[in-house]
Amino acid sequence: MIRFAEKNTAITGVGMSDVSRGATGSALALTVDAAIEAIADAGLTRADIDGIATWPGERADGSGFSPVGCAALQDALRLEVNWYGGGGEAPGQYGAVFNAIGAIAAGLCRNVLIFRTMYEATARKTAYANSLLREGQRQAGPFSWYAPYYTYAAALQQALFFNLYVHKSGITPEQVGQIAVNQRRNAALNPKAIYKTPISLDDYLASPIIATPLRLYDCDVPIDGAAAIIVSRMDVARDLRNPPIRIEAIGSSMRYRNSWTQLAELDTQAQPRVAEMMWGRTDLKPADVDIAQLYDGFSFHTINWLENFGFCERYGAKDFIEGGRRIALDGDLPVNTGGGALSGGRLHAYGAVHEACTQLWGRAGARQVKGDPRICATSTSGGPLAGAMLLVRD
Amino acid sequence: MTAEPSRILPVIDRDSEAYWTWGREGRLAIHRCGDCGYYVHPPVPFCPQCESRKVAPEAVSGRGRVVTFTVNHKAWVPRLPVPYVLALVGIDEQNDVRIPCNIVDCAPEDVTFGMAVEAVFEPSGDLWIPLFRPVQS
Numbered sequence: 001m002i003r004f005a006e007k008n009t010a011i012t013g014v015g016m017s018d019v020s021r022g023a024t025g026s027a028l029a030l031t032v033d034a035a036i037e038a039i040a041d042a043g044l045t046r047a048d049i050d051g052i053a054t055w056p057g058e059r060a061d062g063s064g065f066s067p068v069g070c071a072a073l074q075d076a077l078r079l080e081v082n083w084y085g086g087g088g089e090a091p092g093q094y095g096a097v098f099n100a101i102g103a104i105a106a107g108l109c110r111n112v113l114i115f116r117t118m119y120e121a122t123a124r125k126t127a128y129a130n131s132l133l134r135e136g137q138r139q140a141g142p143f144s145w146y147a148p149y150y151t152y153a154a155a156l157q158q159a160l161f162f163n164l165y166v167h168k169s170g171i172t173p174e175q176v177g178q179i180a181v182n183q184r185r186n187a188a189l190n191p192k193a194i195y196k197t198p199i200s201l202d203d204y205l206a207s208p209i210i211a212t213p214l215r216l217y218d219c220d221v222p223i224d225g226a227a228a229i230i231v232s233r234m235d236v237a238r239d240l241r242n243p244p245i246r247i248e249a250i251g252s253s254m255r256y257r258n259s260w261t262q263l264a265e266l267d268t269q270a271q272p273r274v275a276e277m278m279w280g281r282t283d284l285k286p287a288d289v290d291i292a293q294l295y296d297g298f299s300f301h302t303i304n305w306l307e308n309f310g311f312c313e314r315y316g317a318k319d320f321i322e323g324g325r326r327i328a329l330d331g332d333l334p335v336n337t338g339g340g341a342l343s344g345g346r347l348h349a350y351g352a353v354h355e356a357c358t359q360l361w362g363r364a365g366a367r368q369v370k371g372d373p374r375i376c377a378t379s380t381s382g383g384p385l386a387g388a389m390l391l392v393r394d
Numbered sequence: 395m396t397a398e399p400s401r402i403l404p405v406i407d408r409d410s411e412a413y414w415t416w417g418r419e420g421r422l423a424i425h426r427c428g429d430c431g432y433y434v435h436p437p438v439p440f441c442p443q444c445e446s447r448k449v450a451p452e453a454v455s456g457r458g459r460v461v462t463f464t465v466n467h468k469a470w471v472p473r474l475p476v477p478y479v480l481a482l483v484g485i486d487e488q489n490d491v492r493i494p495c496n497i498v499d500c501a502p503e504d505v506t507f508g509m510a511v512e513a514v515f516e517p518s519g520d521l522w523i524p525l526f527r528p529v530q531s
Contacts, residue, residue, distance in 0.1 A: 144404035
């Protein structure tokens with residue numbers, strides 16, 4: 001098999017700050033907590049970090065969506081790096097990881113610190129921060145096509161895609177609700193999760209409709225928090241304290257129209273060809289996967305990924321998640337084992353990769369998946385944004 | 395009593411100006427290739443089919459079909475009237491040209507996939523915002 005560059009990299013440490021609905025510390029303080037924990041977890045020191053990456057980079061817009069970028073963290077930690085990069089124009093939230101793989105392959109870095117910080121819980125306590133639109137201001141860029149139509153939140157754009165998926169697949173609210181119920185059950189076993197009180201399917205069905213078919217419990221929960229991972233060159237990784245979690249394969253393609261309105265396959269979003277790319281870079285198959293940490297900004301993303309990763313057939317997710325047993329911690333394919341973003345908190349895919357490593361290293365305590373899981377599929381998504389990784393602990 | 399929130403207007407440029415202003419004359423402007431006839435949306439003065447630069451706005455019929463939609467129930471800002479429908483409409487001339495819009499003159503529960511709709515225009519500031527309603531004729 002061709003040596004794809006990601007096969008020369010591994011995750012060697014992870015860190016996560018306190019995750020809350022209202023932090024006492026600043027966004028940068030949370031980021032430092034996550035970064036220092038990840039560096040120490042890998043058995044490294046600040047002097048060993050020679051690269052920094054994040055997605056989407058600092059957005060000083062008061063929204064809390066990405067209040068900390070590479071520059072602020074680098075300076076706070078006084079890091080000396082050979083390369084750094086943060087930016088939103090990437091194949092989903094894991095774009096920062098894909099960039100880090102490239103930097104390692106280019107010989108620029110040995111240990112890259114990758115992080116994601118959210119401060120949306122605090123930001124939303126201000127007047128307007130839960131709105132993408134600003135009264136009295138004109139909207140520029142791709143989002144301008146949606147702006148005049150009261151498209152206040154990503155939930156509305158995504159609901160367009162999900163409603164078509166419901167229409168085509170015939171999935172029922174009772175089936176969709178299994179995602180939220182399963183993740184809340186998992187969150188109850190995760191000390192860092194935001195919502196730990198179990199919910200029933202009836203609770204799900206009683207939760208308010210946001211925009212059809214999305215209910216409140218289909219939506220992730222805004223938090224204040226930060227997560228960080230260290231991606232190291234494989235020869236470095238082998239000498240560190242944790243068993244390397246190899247990045248076996250990535251999917252980073254964008255082979256559709258890169259648009260929130262003109263995307264070809266609205267109901268599957270940009271995921272199918274991203275998954276196809278990932279599986280094309282490994283000999284492993286969907287049946288080899290032990291656990292899945294699938295993007296869940298909205299529960300429909302997770303449902304999409306179950307199909308697009310090939311864990312079930314197109315429009316077969318409704319049967320796969322029926323009753324919730326297959327996706328439970330003791331099921332055939334445990335999904336979003338820490339509660340995901342729906343109940344754990346919206347760390348925007350970096351909570352997912354943190355949980356993937358936590359499980360693969362056998363550190364998940366009461367929610368640890370039995371049978372020594374070694375292989376995890378993880379993903380990001382949102383309209384034209386999609387990225388995928390297959391992680392393996394040998 | 396404060397008014398309902400107004401529509402947030404787009405920043406327009408030379409490519410998008412016709413789309414947001416031809417509604418004054420009741421016309422929906424979509425860029426079209428003068429050489430091969432392909433509709434290019436969002437508007438760009440380049441045809442991805444034949445690489446022609448002869449791409450310019452042209453009035454289309456204003457008829458289309460609902461590709462997908464959502465009924466929004468959440469009042470995201472104070473005094474936002476709900477529910478309302480956000481939809482993507484594919485134009486009859488070329489179904490893969492998809493236009494975000496609100497469906498108006500129709501109860502939200504009556505909007506369906508594939509529903510035939512036609513453009514109407516609402517003045518807002520210096521622009522004319524394309525909206526769609528069920529075909530009436």
